[in-house]
Amino acid sequence: MEQLLRDIRACRICRDRPSGTSFPHEPRPVVVASRRARILIAGQAPGIRVHASGLPFDDRSGDRLRDWLAVDRALFYDPDKFAIVPMGFCFPGYDEKGSDLPPRRECAPAWRARLLAEMPQIELILAIGQCAQAWHLRDLRHGSMTDTVRNWRAIFAAGTPRVLPLPHPSWRNSGWIKKNPWFEQELLPALRGEVRRLI
Numbered sequence: 598m599e600q601l602l603r604d605i606r607a608c609r610i611c612r613d614r615p616s617g618t619s620f621p622h623e624p625r626p627v628v629v630a631s632r633r634a635r636i637l638i639a640g641q642a643p644g645i646r647v648h649a650s651g652l653p654f655d656d657r658s659g660d661r662l663r664d665w666l667a668v669d670r671a672l673f674y675d676p677d678k679f680a681i682v683p684m685g686f687c688f689p690g691y692d693e694k695g696s697d698l699p700p701r702r703e704c705a706p707a708w709r710a711r712l713l714a715e716m717p718q719i720e721l722i723l724a725i726g727q728c729a730q731a732w733h734l735r736d737l738r739h740g741s742m743t744d745t746v747r748n749w750r751a752i753f754a755a756g757t758p759r760v761l762p763l764p765h766p767s768w769r770n771s772g773w774i775k776k777n778p779w780f781e782q783e784l785l786p787a788l789r790g791e792v793r794r795l796i
Contacts, residue, residue: 598632598715605686605712610703617702626686627653630712634680635795637713637722637758638662639729641765642685642700653681661766662725667789668796678796680716684709684728700728719758721791726765733760743777749784761788 612620627643646656685700724733
């Protein structure tokens, strides 16, 4: 595991052998994993602030995610409690509108299966956003991200490890949360209960 994490943190595939457009800056892979964590947070890719700090979810999205989980920063960053393994380990840059690009295509095929194989103890995967849901849910997705998250009960009951689909905790999704009150009323209490059970 330690050697694999060193290899991931040294990875420069997207710079040296890019699939598509070249990488806009020096890669800085960000990942937290251990053989003890029972909860895996499968996000999209680091943002610019995380790229600078090297600490996953070290931004307002992380504040919201920690609130969803009902944990403080110390618990959240304990690798024995949470593995934080995004679909892309590096900040992918911005699109023409100033939004974060999706995770690079090179990352998940190169590393994800190997890293997940090193963590058979994972009991809960939080699939945050469409890219993570596409990888971890495959045929269990239900069209849109909203439909997938709305169907969380059936998805959660479908397999081992259990998977909970979540929207991205970005503050840009505040409108989505207001339009879908069931998320805070039904899904978040279940999520917090699972987190309490597993940590």
